[in-house]
Amino acid sequence: MSFLRRNLPSMLVMGIPLMWIALFMLLPYGIIVTYSFWLKKYPTFIPAFQFGNYVTIFTDPQYVRVFLRTLKISVLVSAASFLLAYPFAYYLVFRCRSVALRTWLYMAVIAPLWVSYLLRAYIWKTILGTEGVLNSFLMSLGIIDEPSSLFLYNQFAMVVTLTYIFIPFMVMPIYTALEKIPTNLTEASADLGMGPWRSFWTVTLPLSLPGVAAGFTLTFCLSFGDFIAPFLVGGPDGNLIANVIATQFGAALNWPLGSALAIVMLVVVLTIVSLSDRMERKGMTGGV
Amino acid sequence: MTIKKTMLGTLGLLSLTASPVLAEGTINVLTWEGYADPSFISKFEETSGCQVNATYVGSNDDFAPKLMAGGGVYDLITPSIDTTKLMIDLDFVEPLDTTKIEGWNDIYPKFLALDGIQKDGAYYGMPYVWGAIAFMYRDDAFETPPTSIADLWREDLKGKISLWDDKSAIYVAARKNGDMNIYSLTDEQIAAAQKSLVEQKPLIRKYWATAGELVDLYKAGEVVISNTWAGYQSSLLADEGIKVTEFIPTEGAEGWMDSWMIVKGSPNQECAYKFLNMQLSEQGQCGVANVNGYSVANAAAAKSCMSPEQFKTLHQDDPDYLDSLLIWQPLGDRFEAYTNAWNAVKAQ
Numbered sequence: 001m002s003f004l005r006r007n008l009p010s011m012l013v014m015g016i017p018l019m020w021i022a023l024f025m026l027l028p029y030g031i032i033v034t035y036s037f038w039l040k041k042y043p044t045f046i047p048a049f050q051f052g053n054y055v056t057i058f059t060d061p062q063y064v065r066v067f068l069r070t071l072k073i074s075v076l077v078s079a080a081s082f083l084l085a086y087p088f089a090y091y092l093v094f095r096c097r098s099v100a101l102r103t104w105l106y107m108a109v110i111a112p113l114w115v116s117y118l119l120r121a122y123i124w125k126t127i128l129g130t131e132g133v134l135n136s137f138l139m140s141l142g143i144i145d146e147p148s149s150l151f152l153y154n155q156f157a158m159v160v161t162l163t164y165i166f167i168p169f170m171v172m173p174i175y176t177a178l179e180k181i182p183t184n185l186t187e188a189s190a191d192l193g194m195g196p197w198r199s200f201w202t203v204t205l206p207l208s209l210p211g212v213a214a215g216f217t218l219t220f221c222l223s224f225g226d227f228i229a230p231f232l233v234g235g236p237d238g239n240l241i242a243n244v245i246a247t248q249f250g251a252a253l254n255w256p257l258g259s260a261l262a263i264v265m266l267v268v269v270l271t272i273v274s275l276s277d278r279m280e281r282k283g284m285t286g287g288v
Numbered sequence: 289m290t291i292k293k294t295m296l297g298t299l300g301l302l303s304l305t306a307s308p309v310l311a312e313g314t315i316n317v318l319t320w321e322g323y324a325d326p327s328f329i330s331k332f333e334e335t336s337g338c339q340v341n342a343t344y345v346g347s348n349d350d351f352a353p354k355l356m357a358g359g360g361v362y363d364l365i366t367p368s369i370d371t372t373k374l375m376i377d378l379d380f381v382e383p384l385d386t387t388k389i390e391g392w393n394d395i396y397p398k399f400l401a402l403d404g405i406q407k408d409g410a411y412y413g414m415p416y417v418w419g420a421i422a423f424m425y426r427d428d429a430f431e432t433p434p435t436s437i438a439d440l441w442r443e444d445l446k447g448k449i450s451l452w453d454d455k456s457a458i459y460v461a462a463r464k465n466g467d468m469n470i471y472s473l474t475d476e477q478i479a480a481a482q483k484s485l486v487e488q489k490p491l492i493r494k495y496w497a498t499a500g501e502l503v504d505l506y507k508a509g510e511v512v513i514s515n516t517w518a519g520y521q522s523s524l525l526a527d528e529g530i531k532v533t534e535f536i537p538t539e540g541a542e543g544w545m546d547s548w549m550i551v552k553g554s555p556n557q558e559c560a561y562k563f564l565n566m567q568l569s570e571q572g573q574c575g576v577a578n579v580n581g582y583s584v585a586n587a588a589a590a591k592s593c594m595s596p597e598q599f600k601t602l603h604q605d606d607p608d609y610l611d612s613l614l615i616w617q618p619l620g621d622r623f624e625a626y627t628n629a630w631n632a633v634k635a636q
Contacts, residue, residue, distance in 0.1 A: 042377070042621040042623065043377040044352075044378065062632045062635035062636075131508055149493070149510070153493055231497065235492070236492040236495055236634070247631060250353055251454075251455070252628070253349075253353075253374075
């Protein structure tokens with residue numbers, strides 16, 4: 001009893017996270033892995049141990065095609081987020097002199113995270129639509145004569161929407177990384193005769209790479225698993241891997257194939273995460 | 289004391305989140321929007337003493353996953369005639385005691401003859417409403433009205449066409465190819481339909497997934513021609529002041545019929561049968577016809593509660609119309625071939 005009482009706190013401290021991992025990670029993943037070996041058989045599916053679902057994924061071109069498309073969209077979203085977020089974070093940390101303005105601008109990026117995801121995706125429909133805000137604007141400027149249907153229901157719209165939705169996850173880590181760089185390093189670089197561009201290339205950018213890597217990982221993984229944007233703003237060629245998985249669990253009633261797809265997707269995401277983790281560590285030990 | 293308080297709080301939270309509540313005299317229905325509309329359900333709740341909780345589905349594909357996740361939640365469901373057989377084969381539903389359902393014999397014989405709602409001589413589904421998967425176009429976009437499915441493959445309508453994101457796209461493409469046996473297509477015929485759909489893809493603005501989405505697409509001027517759930521989206525668009533016309537193409541249209549089914553082991557038998565009786569009576573039949581604009585299964589009830597115009601508009605007086613529809617059929621083990629082909633089109 002006294003043993004229990006003495007050790008209870010430490011058991012709780014260790015036990016809760018372990019329970020959490022077992023309950024919310026190992027168990028569900030274990031179930032998905034198990035399903036991925038099962039066999040589709042009308043009306044549902046039956047327990048089995050076979051690799052047919054994985055074979056299907058890699059031999060039927062439709063799955064490879066969707067995987068590649070999802071990869072392309074995710075990379076584009078990460079790149080677009082990076083190109084927009086880096087100058088913005090740089091300005092906030094090094095150029096913005098007013099603390100109040102900096103706080104406001106930072107909040108302006110973060111605040112949309114508190115608005116429902118669905119709403120934020122929906123907004124782009126009204127902006128990009130044939131009778132939407134963008135078309136009316138371009139027509140009022142006389143740039144186009146009649147509304148263009150090129151903005152909505154295609155991969156461009158998906159990249160725009162996902163970039164808008166996930167860009168805070170790029171700004172935050174980059175901002176944090178830049179903020180940690182002591183200003184005396186760039187000053188030292190300037191003292192040694194480096195111009196501002198070379199100081200940026202050789203000092204600031206390398207030191208901020210861990211933040212960039214974290215931002216890429218977050219935006220990439222979030223886009224990789226998205227299935228709302230294709231549904232709302234994507235066109236006929238907008239099916240992503242998460243939509244295919246949803247179809248397998250719903251319409252097709254093929255949970256085994258859906259599970260196998262989910263496992264392949266998990267492997268891709270974990271690979272990206274471990275690569276970026278390695279890169280971050282390298283950045284932290286100054287091995288760049 | 290504080291622990292007690294916390295526990296009470298947690299319990300309170302649980303009871304808040306653990307809806308729908310399973311109480312006697314309460315039935316939980318998993319159904320389509322409009323089938324448990326307050327306009328006629330409120331009266332039922334008052335007179336019967338049975339509470340109705342409705343959860344809505346967006347597609348026939350929602351029934352099986354929802355019920356597979358564990359029973360004991362829903363008492364009644366309304367899958368369409370291509371999904372009813374699956375519910376029976378999955379052992380999710382129980383046979384109906386048709387003697388407890390007044391008006392059973394007034395149901396169109398054509399529906400009672402359907403294989404999808406029966407097994408081993410017992411009925412598992414009570415026919416409720418029906419309609420066509422018609423086609424629809426925006427009046428102001430056409431000088432000569434379209435008459436054929438081939439109009440959804442017209443180059444000059446590029447970027448203005450929509451099609452239902454459903455395996456029924458295969459039925460549409462097969463008919464365009466001249467294959468009228470749409471529920472028993474061979475692998476070659478399915479492959480041909482798949483090829484046609486891939487050819488059509490560059491012309492498609494968006495595949496529509498929900499009724500509301502199709503309405504939005506027409507409203508925002510994105511599309512001018514599509515297939516539709518006859519009577520439903522067109523009336524929503526009429527309310528918005530957008531003029532559309534439904535048509536049955538020369539290649540024919542599919543027909544659908546939704547049936548009420550009792551989920552196996554439902555503890556609320558008494559209320560369930562009261563509910564079925566209400567739904568098949570004038571109250572339920574005209575109730576749903578007024579809300580959704582669908583045709584109903586009980587011919588006698590329709591005759592007595594509909595105005596002559598409504599009776600005619602909904603084709604209740606016209607058995608030939610019903611006969612002309614290719615009523616959905618369960619695809620059984622061919623189901624996978626169809627969904628796989630449709631998924632391949634979307635992956636293209």
